[in-house]
Amino acid sequence: MSDQDRRDERPPGAGELEPRAEAPPPGDPIPDPGLPEEFPRPSDVDPALERRYERQVAGMFGLATLLTLGFCVAYFAVPEDQTLFGFDALNFTLGMTLGGALLLIGLGAVQWARQLMHNEEIDEHRHSIASSEEDRAAALAITTTSAAESGLGRRTMIRNSLFGALGVLGLPTVILLRDLGPLPTDESLRTTVWTKGMRVVNDVAGTPIRPEDLELGQLVNAEPAVLVPTGDPEQDEEIGVLHGVELLNAKAKAAVILVRIDPQEITPPAGREDWDVAGILCYSKICTHVGCPISLWEQQTHNVLCPCHQSTFDLADGGKVTFGPAHRPLPQLQLGVDAEGYLIAMGDFQEQVGPSYPELGRD
């Protein structure tokens, strides 16, 4: 017996909040209050109001139509480089018309349902999701019959060749996903394009840098010479400038920053006493936490900060981590000066550049 039936059995006129006649089941000390009494909406009893709501909803739909047409007109009519209230006029009108149309259709639909559609509260009860016993038996019978009639068990050649065809369909996926590899080797992760004698050049401009070009407190975003095309094909050939994917892959590891610090303020780690040129130090630009490019340098504190997770490295102190989630110092590149007086690398990085991962350093 459902609740619906039970409620209908109640004597007419009985208060809706009156407790049920029968005793509540054990463990349910609060009696079921039933549904509250339902009253009609103003629009149900006042025909004038009903007409007003009808006009209101129809008005919203009508306005939505106009706005949509306005969108079509604006798309062609509004020039591209015009501003409206400080905004881009085209984007503004397109957004306002189409957005307004969608909003009005939604508002109209809700208002229609709230004020005009038939309004009666009902309660529905949950039931078992499974189909009835008869339906399940019928479905099983159809499946069995179909399997027998298609001859899937009898014509094994067709069946097996179909299975073969479907199985081979997995191959294209494997082939396409293969290009995500190969897995990086220790060699490709540990080394960069920096070699002894390679010039350090200004990023973007590609100009080589002399130590006297840098003043105290200066920061230079730099690259190895082979990663910045000079714009002159012959010169590029001579330097051996890389191109395409090769250049991008190399750049992801080889970008550096140069900073000039008062030599008296530098405390080099043991073995790196002569890695600077007159206070000019060179560090990897790739954060050792998860590999963001970092060049947010405070010249007075000598700290370089990573904008992603606030890892902070003291460049006057061997790139030591002073704050944040990174736990490896920023790799340093030994600098020298070539015969023409330009800054060069004295070799590749000694530590691995780039982000850290669990296997790093577990040889």
Next chain:
Amino acid sequence: MRFPLIRRGALRRVSAWRRHRLAGLAVVLVALTAIGGAYATLSPESAEADNSQSDLVEEGRQLFLVGCSSCHGLNGEGVLAGDTDRNYGPSLVGVGAAAVDFQVGTGRMPMAAPGPQAPQKKVVYTDEEIEALAAYVASLGPGPAIPDEEYTDISGLSQEELTEGGEFFRTNCTACHNSVGAGGALPSGRFAPSLHGVEPKHIYEAMLTGPQQMPVFSDAVITPEDKRAIIGYIKSVEEQPDHGGFSLGGFGPVSEGVVVFLVGMAALVAATIWITSHGSRVTNVSKRSSDREADR
């Protein structure tokens, strides 16, 4: 040699003066007066300029003594805080006119109170006074000069130059100043200021002198032409209309996320409440009982 128009007696008299023992001194005096007079007559401009330059330095020194010396020392040598390395005001020897023009011209100096960073505020000196202060500080030691107007006038930059300026900007500036130059936070209460509304000359001087925590970007590495392109790019970004609607300061996901969460969520909650609300009812007519009457 004969001088027919001059009588012999007169010549003899001149010869006699020539042998006078003060003649040498007289000739030297006359020559010196002539040279001095000729120099003053022939090069009046440079002499006046020298005078006005030293006047300017002196005027700057007077202003400096009143407005700056309490922190930077009576001769701009800086004032140390006790025996520490810290100072009340750093030495200004060698900072150059560009540093003065930037710091005083943007109102950062004189500083109103000690703090993590000197913020931009109302400029308290006139242009002439700033010029005098710059001249005085420049006289303390060689340093970067105020940039030539050729490189701070950004009109007439080609699209190609603006594009290259953008590349330099993204490589060198965005780490601190944000991708549209809106500025950003630094540790310990410091910040990289917004570049919007900053005069081209001051942007140039900031790159040249590296004020406070900002690194130096010398003319030897970022050339004056590159700097002009960078400034042009900053200004072109500033002038662009907001194609995507409200820029919300240009701070990206932080401000946009906050607004989407607070405004967007609030709008969704309000819409849900409206859709599911019960609405007004006419309570003097019971619908259910009237339905029952009808059913019966």
